[in-house]
Amino acid sequence: MGEIANTPRGKGILLCIQCGRCSSSCPVARLTGEHNPRRLMEMVILGFKKEVLPTQLPWYCLSCFTCLDRCPQGGDVGEVMFAIRNLAVKQGNTPAGVAAQAKSLYETTRVINPVRTALDRRESLGLSKITTEGLEEVQKILRRTGMEKIVKST
Amino acid sequence: MKYAFFLGCLIPARELSYEVSVRKVLPELGVELVDMKGANCCAPFSIQSVDHASWMALAARNLCLAEEMGLDIMTLCNDCYESLLMVNNILKRNPALRDQVNQILSEVGKEYKGKIDVKNLVDVLSGDVGVDKVKGAIKEPISGLRVGTQPGCHLTKPKRIHFEVLRGFNELDALVQATGVESVPYERKEMCCGGPLRDINDDLARQVSREKLIALKNAEVQAVVTVCPFCFLQLDLGQLEVKRHFNEEYNLPVIHFIELLRMGMGMKLDDWEVKAHRIPITELLKDRL
Numbered sequence: 390m391g392e393i394a395n396t397p398r399g400k401g402i403l404l405c406i407q408c409g410r411c412s413s414s415c416p417v418a419r420l421t422g423e424h425n426p427r428r429l430m431e432m433v434i435l436g437f438k439k440e441v442l443p444t445q446l447p448w449y450c451l452s453c454f455t456c457l458d459r460c461p462q463g464g465d466v467g468e469v470m471f472a473i474r475n476l477a478v479k480q481g482n483t484p485a486g487v488a489a490q491a492k493s494l495y496e497t498t499r500v501i502n503p504v505r506t507a508l509d510r511r512e513s514l515g516l517s518k519i520t521t522e523g524l525e526e527v528q529k530i531l532r533r534t535g536m537e538k539i540v541k542s543t
Numbered sequence: 544m545k546y547a548f549f550l551g552c553l554i555p556a557r558e559l560s561y562e563v564s565v566r567k568v569l570p571e572l573g574v575e576l577v578d579m580k581g582a583n584c585c586a587p588f589s590i591q592s593v594d595h596a597s598w599m600a601l602a603a604r605n606l607c608l609a610e611e612m613g614l615d616i617m618t619l620c621n622d623c624y625e626s627l628l629m630v631n632n633i634l635k636r637n638p639a640l641r642d643q644v645n646q647i648l649s650e651v652g653k654e655y656k657g658k659i660d661v662k663n664l665v666d667v668l669s670g671d672v673g674v675d676k677v678k679g680a681i682k683e684p685i686s687g688l689r690v691g692t693q694p695g696c697h698l699t700k701p702k703r704i705h706f707e708v709l710r711g712f713n714e715l716d717a718l719v720q721a722t723g724v725e726s727v728p729y730e731r732k733e734m735c736c737g738g739p740l741r742d743i744n745d746d747l748a749r750q751v752s753r754e755k756l757i758a759l760k761n762a763e764v765q766a767v768v769t770v771c772p773f774c775f776l777q778l779d780l781g782q783l784e785v786k787r788h789f790n791e792e793y794n795l796p797v798i799h800f801i802e803l804l805r806m807g808m809g810m811k812l813d814d815w816e817v818k819a820h821r822i823p824i825t826e827l828l829k830d831r832l
Binding site: 396397398416417419420421448449451452453454455457458471472474475478483484485486487489490491494498499500501502503504507510511514516517519520522523526527529530531533534535536539 | 550552553555556557559562563566578580581582583584586587588589590591592593594595596597600601604633640647648650651653696697700701702703733734735737739740741742743744747750751754815
C-alpha cells in the first residue's frame with residue numbers, strides 16, 4: 390500500500406474505511422462484477438500487488454469521479470486509480486488504446502490527429518493550421534519525466 | 544471579454560462544426576478568442592494513467608502559454624477542462640509540487656506562476672456573458688423541441704473543484720432553454736457517457752452508453768444536447784455501435800449545444816455540418832437547416 394499512498398494521487402487510500410459507497414455509486418460496477426472499487430481498494434491495502442498490477446483490474450474505471458463526490462472519507466477512489474495505473478504501466482500493463490495515445494502525443498503533441506479530409510476541410514474553411522510547433526518542448530519534457538522511455542518500450 | 548482559446552485535439556480533428564460554431568457565435572456575444580500558438584494536448588485521462596509527472600508538466604506548459612498571453616483559458620472539451628483546471632488548482636496551492644513541475648519546465652525555459660484561471664464554454668457563457676445576453680441574441684427561438692442535456696462528468700465532478708453538481712446542470716439547462724428548446728429532466732443525467740473506456744474496453748463503454756440512451760428514451764426526448772466532444776462522439780457514433788451489438792435502435796439525434804445556439808441566433812449550419820451527425824438531424828430541425 391505504501392507505494393500507492395506515497396504518490397500525489399494515491400494518498401486517499403489511507404482514508405479508506407471499506408464502506409463500499411464507491412462501489413454502489415459506480416456506473417461500471419453496476420454493469421459488471423469484474424469491477425468493484427471497494428474490493429480493489431481492499432486489495433491495495435492488503436498489498437495484493439501481483440493480483441492487481443498485471444491484470445485488467447486497473448482499467449475498468451471511467452474516471453467519471455462520481456465516487457469522489459460520494460466517498461464519506463474524501464478518499465478519492467477515482468484518483469487512487471491513477472496511482473494504481475501508473476504502477477501497472479511501469480510493469481508493462483498498458484492497454485493498446487492508451488499506448489497509442491501516449492505515442493501520438495510524443496510524436497505530434499496531440500493524442501488525436503486529423504485525417505486528410507479534415508485537414509482539407511480546415512484549409513477550405515480558413516481554420517487555423519494544426520501544427521506540431523510545441524513538439525521539441527513536449528519531447529524534452531517527456532524525456533525528463535521518463536515517459537519517453539515508457540512510450541518507446543510499449 | 545478575451546480568452547486564450549484552448550481547442551484541444553478531438554474538436555479540430557473530428558468535430559469541426561463545434562469549432563466553426565464557437566468561432567461564429569462567441570464574437571457575436573462580445574467574446575474575443577485568441578488561439579494558443581504551440582499548445583500541446585491537455586494530457587487527458589489516458590496520459591494521466593501513464594505518468595503523473597508528465598501530466599502535470601504538460602498541462603502546466605499550456606498554462607504557461609496562457610500566462611505569457613496574459614489571458615484566462617477557455618476550453619471546449621470537458622477532458623481538457625478537467626485536466627487544465629485540476630493542474631492549475633493543484634499548482635496554485637501546493638508549492639512543493641509547483642517547484643517540482645517548474646524544475647521540469649525549466650528544461651524548456653518556462654515557469655508556471657499561477658496567474659490565470661481556466662474556464663469552459665458554459666462558464667464563459669453563463670458567468671461572463673450571462674444567460675440574459677444569450678437569450679437576447681436569440682433571433683429565431685427553437686420552439687417545440689424536447690431535449691435531454693448531457694453536461695458530461697467533468698463539467699461538474701468532482702464538485703470540490705467545480706460549481707456544485709446541481710448548479711452546473713442548471714446553468715447549462717438555462718443556456719439551452721434560452722434557445723427556446725425545452726430541457727427535460729431524465730434519470731441518470733449525472734451518469735457518464737461511457738466515452739472514457741472507448742479504446743480501452745469498448746464493450747463496457749457501449750454498455751454504459753446504452754444505459755444512458757435507455758434513460759433518455761424513457762424521458763421521451765427528441766434529441767440530446769452535449770457540450771463535451773467525447774460525449775458527442777460516444778452518444779452519436781456510439782448509437783451505431785449499440786445498434787450493431789444490441790440490435791437496438793434509439794434514433795436520438797445528438798446536437799452540440801453551440802450548434803443549437805448558432806441556429807437560434809439565426810445562423811444556419813452548412814450542409815457538411817449537418818452531415819457530420821451520424822444520427823440524422825434533418826427531420827428534427829428541418830425548418831432550420
